[in-house]
Amino acid sequence: MDMRxxxxxxxxxxxxxxxxxxxxxxxxxxxxxxxxxxxxxSLIPPVIGNAIFVFSSYKLVSIxxxxxxxxxxxxxxxxxxxxxxYYCGGRRDSKRKPTVMxxxxxxxxxxxxLNVVFGHAFDVQYLEFDxxxxxxxxxxxxxxxxxxxxxxxxxxxxxxxxxxxSKTTRVFRERYTVIILALVIICLWRVFYIWSKQSVDRSMIxxxxxxxxxxxxxxYYRPLRLLDxxxxxxxxxxxxxxxxxxxxxxxxxxxxxxxxxxxxxxDTLELVVERLTDMFGKRDDDKTDWSEDRVIGTGDEAxxxxxxxxxxxxxxxxxxxxxxxxxxxxxxxxxxxxxLYNLNHDNxxxxxxxxxxxxxIRERLDNDKEKEYFLVFLDVKNFKIVNDIFNSAFGDFALxxxxxxxxxxxxxxxxxxxxxxxxxxxxxxxxxxxxDKIEEDLSNFKVTDGNVEHQLHIYLGVxxxxxxxxxxxxxxxxxxxxxxxxxxxxxxxxxxxxxKLREKVMWDQKISSYLHEAIETMQIRPYLQPITDNGGNxxxxxxxxxxxxxxxxxxxxxxxxxxxxNNGMIVDVDKHMWRCACRLLxxxxxxxxxxxxxxxxxxxxxxxINVVSEISKLVKEYDIEPKKLRLEITETVMxxxxxxxxxxxxxxxxxxxxxxxDDFGSGYSxxxxxxxxxxxxxxxxxKFLSDSTENxxxxxxxxxxxxxxxELEIISxxxxxxxxxxxQQLSEMGCKLFQGYYFxxxxxxxxxxxxxxxxx
Ligand code: C2E
Ligand code: CA
Ligand code: CA
Numbered sequence: 057m058d059m060r061x062x063x064x065x066x067x068x069x070x071x072x073x074x075x076x077x078x079x080x081x082x083x084x085x086x087x088x089x090x091x092x093x094x095x096x097x098s099l100i101p102p103v104i105g106n107a108i109f110v111f112s113s114y115k116l117v118s119i120x121x122x123x124x125x126x127x128x129x130x131x132x133x134x135x136x137x138x139x140x141x142y143y144c145g146g147r148r149d150s151k152r153k154p155t156v157m158x159x160x161x162x163x164x165x166x167x168x169x170l171n172v173v174f175g176h177a178f179d180v181q182y183l184e185f186d187x188x189x190x191x192x193x194x195x196x197x198x199x200x201x202x203x204x205x206x207x208x209x210x211x212x213x214x215x216x217x218x219x220x221x222s223k224t225t226r227v228f229r230e231r232y233t234v235i236i237l238a239l240v241i242i243c244l245w246r247v248f249y250i251w252s253k254q255s256v257d258r259s260m261i262x263x264x265x266x267x268x269x270x271x272x273x274x275x276y277y278r279p280l281r282l283l284d285x286x287x288x289x290x291x292x293x294x295x296x297x298x299x300x301x302x303x304x305x306x307x308x309x310x311x312x313x314x315x316x317x318x319x320x321x322x323d324t325l326e327l328v329v330e331r332l333t334d335m336f337g338k339r340d341d342d343k344t345d346w347s348e349d350r351v352i353g354t355g356d357e358a359x360x361x362x363x364x365x366x367x368x369x370x371x372x373x374x375x376x377x378x379x380x381x382x383x384x385x386x387x388x389x390x391x392x393x394x395x396l397y398n399l400n401h402d403n404x405x406x407x408x409x410x411x412x413x414x415x416x417i418r419e420r421l422d423n424d425k426e427k428e429y430f431l432v433f434l435d436v437k438n439f440k441i442v443n444d445i446f447n448s449a450f451g452d453f454a455l456x457x458x459x460x461x462x463x464x465x466x467x468x469x470x471x472x473x474x475x476x477x478x479x480x481x482x483x484x485x486x487x488x489x490x491x492d493k494i495e496e497d498l499s500n501f502k503v504t505d506g507n508v509e510h511q512l513h514i515y516l517g518v519x520x521x522x523x524x525x526x527x528x529x530x531x532x533x534x535x536x537x538x539x540x541x542x543x544x545x546x547x548x549x550x551x552x553x554x555x556k557l558r559e560k561v562m563w564d565q566k567i568s569s570y571l572h573e574a575i576e577t578m579q580i581r582p583y584l585q586p587i588t589d590n591g592g593n594x595x596x597x598x599x600x601x602x603x604x605x606x607x608x609x610x611x612x613x614x615x616x617x618x619x620x621x622n623n624g625m626i627v628d629v630d631k632h633m634w635r636c637a638c639r640l641l642x643x644x645x646x647x648x649x650x651x652x653x654x655x656x657x658x659x660x661x662x663x664x665i666n667v668v669s670e671i672s673k674l675v676k677e678y679d680i681e682p683k684k685l686r687l688e689i690t691e692t693v694m695x696x697x698x699x700x701x702x703x704x705x706x707x708x709x710x711x712x713x714x715x716x717x718d719d720f721g722s723g724y725s726x727x728x729x730x731x732x733x734x735x736x737x738x739x740x741x742x743k744f745l746s747d748s749t750e751n752x753x754x755x756x757x758x759x760x761x762x763x764x765x766x767e768l769e770i771i772s773x774x775x776x777x778x779x780x781x782x783x784q785q786l787s788e789m790g791c792k793l794f795q796g797y798y799f800x801x802x803x804x805x806x807x808x809x810x811x812x813x814x815x816x
Pocket of ligand 3: 718719739741775
């Protein structure tokens, strides 16, 4: 057989294979593809060079073959360096180009090419091989140099691969080892050829195979063992349970959560199926892929799972196995439940929030049209005091106690919740409403946290509803409104919204709609009640509102002031009264120059208008000395935003107004406020004191208040003086000013003038 032809064919096949590898490498998306492709491609010329000189019988052709081969090998080395640099060279950005290597190799190429001129590198020798002429390579100095360069580089590459291999993990080491081994074998093969002085160099076959190997390892090879390990690590670490079955449904692997879920371990794997059936029940159908949700247990103990079974097929669609995926949703479900609960439940008392309560009540009233219900509004009287006197923690505690009481007294058919602050709402089937028991409970509702004890005054407004389409908030407003009808605050705690109240609501609406007209037409006008000093001289008057209605006749303030204080319209009444007082004062100029008029400022005014600018505008308009217009303010003004209110009073005094504290003694913290409140006059109401039957104690209290005000340099004024005796007693105590029926009732302006004339 012609060996040279065999080698030729072999080299051509290798060259072809390398060309294919080159194409494939450039097609791959892997970033290493380019450097592999270059290496593959660079191997083609030396292989072709080999094919040429192994088969050629012509000297020149053989020489060209040798040139292609030798120079080609330099390019192969350059590409090998490039590949090694890419393959072993850490991360891309930190890579340095092996420029020195490229330079040496380029120099070698030049040196070899110069062989054409100097003949220093190699020559060819004619011999007969298989009976045909063959030109064998005779290496000179230049060729030896070339070999030294190539082998040094090869050795370096091997060294680099060895170094990397020693550092890398076991799974990757195998691919490096294969490359090293291939390179070493090629080296030995070449060395053998050079030394044995055989006529045909076959080591190029090794390079060719090496090229194909590199292509496979770099582009196709995946460390399966690594993937395997990593996937099983990942699977065992995820929080959900995974069960892997063989095609017969026998469990072959489960992860840690799955072990925890079923309580089996590696040795008792076969129990898995049984345990899962115990937990989740048996499935009826025999579908291979399915998913479903399961709830185990009920109520707060319930556990929520989702199950997914997937089968795994091979390329030929044969079942390879299956896996079950079990996810525990309990936490998520609980979180969702909690969120929903928080949304609908007041976080202090745990009762329904107002919107949710209203929604529930609406639903009930719409769905249950037969039953008669009581809609109950619960309010605590002066709850603010609880927060003020104790602290807000005690206030919260008290609210929780109320919530508890509500819960204890409600039946299953009741709905209840917290409306806002200290108000609660309930819907109770009228048959379940035990008024006697509630009255009894509320007559003595004490709250104690172990240290302090406080009695709460709780009132229920009840609105009977049935088949009602009226807005829940309106129904509650009516129930709330009923509370205002409680007259005996100590013995009655429940008030029903009845026809009388319904009428009152109508009445309120009616007179509210009249108000503006009443002001414009002076139906509402000031009555004046004289204020006297201890010598019996009239020094001024309090302007008190009266409504002389064309239809309903004379109306005292109780008929409209509380209503307008509730709906905010008091501001209009007061502004009107202030203007009337100013007009009077300006009319009195030159006539009653030494008289003042006191006007009332409702606490509500402070919410709606800037009282300072409003009143100072008026005195300017009527050109009145501010001290002539005295301002009566009750201490309740201080209940909210005390600092700011204090500043307002200071501002009044700075402008020359005289500020009087009205109804002193009627509130809860009069004495406390007195020390901070910037007032000039203290109006003490006899009514609050004469409530008690004995006379001695109130007088003692009065005496001390008068003494105290003297010390604080505040003028004392007693109102509600009805008898001469009271007047004398108070004068003796040192009271400076007096007002009351003993002197005169509040009277119209002309009567007041009459009174003045009489009194001088
Ligand atoms: P007040 O400011 O404490 O006014 C004193 C009230 O006591 C007046 O009742 C007066 O008629 C009454 N009074 C005077 N002397 C005696 C007496 O010797 N014995 C008794 N038992 N009562 C006496 P009135 O005029 O019915 O006013 C009631 C309340 O209505 C006033 O209490 C005041 O708070 C409010 N008010 C009256 N007019 C106005 C106003 O124009 N604006 C505002 N915001 N409130 C007003
Ligand atoms: Ca007053
Ligand atoms: Ca008063």
